[in-house]
Amino acid sequence: MAEAVRRRVLVVDDAGLVRRYYREALEAAGYLVDEALNGLEALEKLLLQPADLVVVDVNMPQMDGFTFLKALRRQAAPLCAIPALVISTESGPQDFAAAQAAGANFYLVKPVSQATLTDYADLMCGAGA
Amino acid sequence: MPLIRRPSPAAPDPAAPAPAFTGGTAEERWAAARAAAGSAEAVPTLAAALATEPDMRVREAIFTSLALIDTDASVQAVLAHVRSDDAGMRTAALDALRAMPRRAGRHLPALLRDPDADVRILACDLCRSVAPPELHALLGPLLETEPEANVCAAAVEVLADGGGPDILPALSRCAARFGGDPFLAFSIRIAAARIAAQRCG
Amino acid sequence: MKPSQETDEEFRRLCDFLYRRTGMIFTDSKRYFVQRRIAERMGATGSASFASYFARLRSDIAGEIEQFINAFTVNETYFYREDHQFRCLTADLLAARLKHKTPGEPIRIWSAPCATGEEPYSIAIWLLENWPQVDAYDVEIVGSDIDTAVLAAARSGRYGRRALMRLSEAVVKKYFAPIGPDAWQIIDELRQSVAFTPVNLSEPGQTRGHGVFDVIFCRNMLIYFDDASRRVAAENLFENLAPGGYICLGHTESMSRISPLFDVCRFADAIVYQKPAGGAHG
Ligand SMILES: C[S@@+](CC[C@H](N)C(=O)[O-])C[C@H]1O[C@@H](n2cnc3c(N)ncnc32)[C@H](O)[C@@H]1O
Numbered sequence: 173m174a175e176a177v178r179r180r181v182l183v184v185d186d187a188g189l190v191r192r193y194y195r196e197a198l199e200a201a202g203y204l205v206d207e208a209l210n211g212l213e214a215l216e217k218l219l220l221q222p223a224d225l226v227v228v229d230v231n232m233p234q235m236d237g238f239t240f241l242k243a244l245r246r247q248a249a250p251l252c253a254i255p256a257l258v259i260s261t262e263s264g265p266q267d268f269a270a271a272q273a274a275g276a277n278f279y280l281v282k283p284v285s286q287a288t289l290t291d292y293a294d295l296m297c298g299a300g301a
Numbered sequence: 302m303p304l305i306r307r308p309s310p311a312a313p314d315p316a317a318p319a320p321a322f323t324g325g326t327a328e329e330r331w332a333a334a335r336a337a338a339g340s341a342e343a344v345p346t347l348a349a350a351l352a353t354e355p356d357m358r359v360r361e362a363i364f365t366s367l368a369l370i371d372t373d374a375s376v377q378a379v380l381a382h383v384r385s386d387d388a389g390m391r392t393a394a395l396d397a398l399r400a401m402p403r404r405a406g407r408h409l410p411a412l413l414r415d416p417d418a419d420v421r422i423l424a425c426d427l428c429r430s431v432a433p434p435e436l437h438a439l440l441g442p443l444l445e446t447e448p449e450a451n452v453c454a455a456a457v458e459v460l461a462d463g464g465g466p467d468i469l470p471a472l473s474r475c476a477a478r479f480g481g482d483p484f485l486a487f488s489i490r491i492a493a494a495r496i497a498a499q500r501c502g
Numbered sequence: 503m504k505p506s507q508e509t510d511e512e513f514r515r516l517c518d519f520l521y522r523r524t525g526m527i528f529t530d531s532k533r534y535f536v537q538r539r540i541a542e543r544m545g546a547t548g549s550a551s552f553a554s555y556f557a558r559l560r561s562d563i564a565g566e567i568e569q570f571i572n573a574f575t576v577n578e579t580y581f582y583r584e585d586h587q588f589r590c591l592t593a594d595l596l597a598a599r600l601k602h603k604t605p606g607e608p609i610r611i612w613s614a615p616c617a618t619g620e621e622p623y624s625i626a627i628w629l630l631e632n633w634p635q636v637d638a639y640d641v642e643i644v645g646s647d648i649d650t651a652v653l654a655a656a657r658s659g660r661y662g663r664r665a666l667m668r669l670s671e672a673v674v675k676k677y678f679a680p681i682g683p684d685a686w687q688i689i690d691e692l693r694q695s696v697a698f699t700p701v702n703l704s705e706p707g708q709t710r711g712h713g714v715f716d717v718i719f720c721r722n723m724l725i726y727f728d729d730a731s732r733r734v735a736a737e738n739l740f741e742n743l744a745p746g747g748y749i750c751l752g753h754t755e756s757m758s759r760i761s762p763l764f765d766v767c768r769f770a771d772a773i774v775y776q777k778p779a780g781g782a783h784g
Pocket residue numbers: 577578579580583614615616617618621646647648649652701702703704705720721722723752
């Protein structure tokens with residue numbers, strides 16, 4: 173992918189190994205990747221540099237994924253419109269409902285393989301989007 | 302020069318009646334929560350207030366007071382919310398437990414055996430404040446027997462940061478148990494590389 | 503000093519540890535820089551290997567986390583340190599605060615911790631030099647610290663050449679009087695305009711007597727606190743801010759490691775944090 177069209181993904185997860193697993197897959201697929209450890213840091217990073225996709229965990233210190241998405245959807249354009257992929261170990265129906273209410277576009281339950289992640293990234297913001 | 306120096310505004314009157322937890326404004330409930338920080342007797346009141354408090358910031362103040370009180374009763378009041386259906390509440394409870402690491406640490410063995418896998422995952426994360434050999438004693442058996450791959454992954458994440466060489470055999474047995482899980486295989490490979498580097502260091 | 507000899511994974515492990523705790527990010531491109539500091543701290547602590555040093559750091563033996571962070575941040579304070587925040591103050595923050603003021607109401611600015619006073623005096627000088635409306639408003643600047651010895655030094659306002667290195671000659675001439683070779687003192691008029699008070703920010707309720715401020719500078723202190731002290735300090739600062747008021751942290755600090763009480767705001771010159779206008783209501 174040429175530099176000009178490389179899409180930017182912000183990975184928001186407090187687990188360093190998870191961020192690294194996603195980063196390796198996304199970079200191999202041509203994305204630029206940035207990382208945040210919780211929802212607050214994600215907001216801070218997006219204010220400095222918007223992304224084309226956010227990949228968001230649910231349970232994180234200081235600000236959980238749903239609170240983050242609600243705050244993101246209240247931001248001015250273009251931030252409020254960034255597509256969001258939630259990937260969590262939480263698999264209860266209340267979590268799916270909360271994700272939807274918070275403004276998530278897709279919800280996957282961990283573990284998610286690198287191939288599945290890049291498929292969703294391509295679907296949500298990749299070359300075909 | 303226009304910059305001025307003037308006496309600071311007066312402190313609130315210490316003789317004013319203690320603010321109430323329920324009914325009042327968010328500011329009043331916040332003040333009540335903060336005022337309770339020093340007193341262990343306030344735990345039941347704080348615990349009850351937590352159950353109904355709608356304001357996230359007042360909730361934070363209640364959790365802080367429970368963390369500062371730092372008794373078994375105050376840990377219990379916080380632990381009650383680790384299982385909450387509300388992700389914000391779980392986050393707040395976990396953050397409060399991180400602020401009382403020693404006392405929360407005593408509850409880790411029970412939390413790591415909780416029937417709810419989500420609680421076991423969160424408990425693994427709380428183990429960050431523990432160093433080997435206690436860390437190995439907590440997470441080693443889990444690596445051998447835990448049926449949920451996501452719980453093992455949470456344990457590996459913490460061990461990659463704080464584990465020592467003694468844990469390497471348990472890590473490789475865990476990898477073998479979940480041979481088909483690519484993320485766990487990846488995590489264990491990195492954790493093992495980090496830990497092994499220490500041996501020759 | 504020779505750079506340290508850790509492996510790639512050991513290096514990443516250390517970076518992960520720092521990132522998780524502080525939000526500071528060091529990538530492979532900064533490796534040499536980090537290695538120099540690790541080697542320095544290994545030497546200072548007599549650690550034989552990276553592994554034994556890292557174990558010491560993780561367990562915070564003899565306050566090693568603070569020492570290590572200090573190796574990365576310049577921990578001496580000086581005039582016009584991180585002045586992009588002062589630019590943000592005069593370009594955006596004060597105008598935003600003035601919208602909520604009635605005529606005659608003072609603007610209150612707090613430097614906490616203020617250490618030996620460079621920061622609050624810098625704010626005063628910056629306003630006098632860069633804020634044309636400075637004559638139209640009452641501005642109150644307070645500097646506070648837990649350490650009464652640094653407060654005494656702050657009140658006396660005497661500084662050496664190093665502290666003044668970022669100030670222009672004209673500014674030094676205007677606001678300082680030479681008192682010896684390589685020694686200057688803040689002019690009386692300016693010394694009168696900053697109040698210095700003792701405060702313990704990590705003790706609940708200890709800051710209330712200071713009243714509410716429009717802007718608080720809380721730089722290079724919270725990064726050293728443990729989780730419990732960070733929570734208490736954040737709540738104290740929250741109480742000491744007017745609704746809609748702003749807080750500026752040090753450049754290696756992020757509120758995302760400290761507290762969810764504040765909203766994050768981006769201005770042209772700085773990222774700052776804000777108490778929501780609705781007060782405790784989120
Ligand atoms: C590195 S200095 C920061 C000075 C200045 N803000 C700057 O960034 O240049 C840290 C200061 O924090 C003060 N301090 C440490 N703990 C404190 C506490 N609990 N309450 C108030 N001040 C504290 C110390 O006395 C010290 O002067």
